[in-house]
Amino acid sequence: MKILSNEQLVAAYRNAEKQGNDQDWIMLLKKEIRNRGLRPFRKS
Incomplete structure (x- = not known):
């Protein structure tokens, strides 16, 4: 994965998530977001 800024990530x-077609990519991005300590997740 190329290096992304927090906003790009x-x-x-x-x-x-909106497209919902590649769960592996979504999980990889979610893991990186958690590693950086960001909280962009919507509560469902």
């Missing part, structure tokens, strides 16, 4: 996660 969150945008990529939200875009992937």
Whole structure:
């Protein structure tokens, strides 16, 4: 995975989640977001 800024990472996660077609990519992005200590997740 190429290096992304925090904003790009969150945008990529939200875009992937909205499309919902590649669960492996979504999980990878989610793991990286958690490693960086960000909290962009929507509570369902």
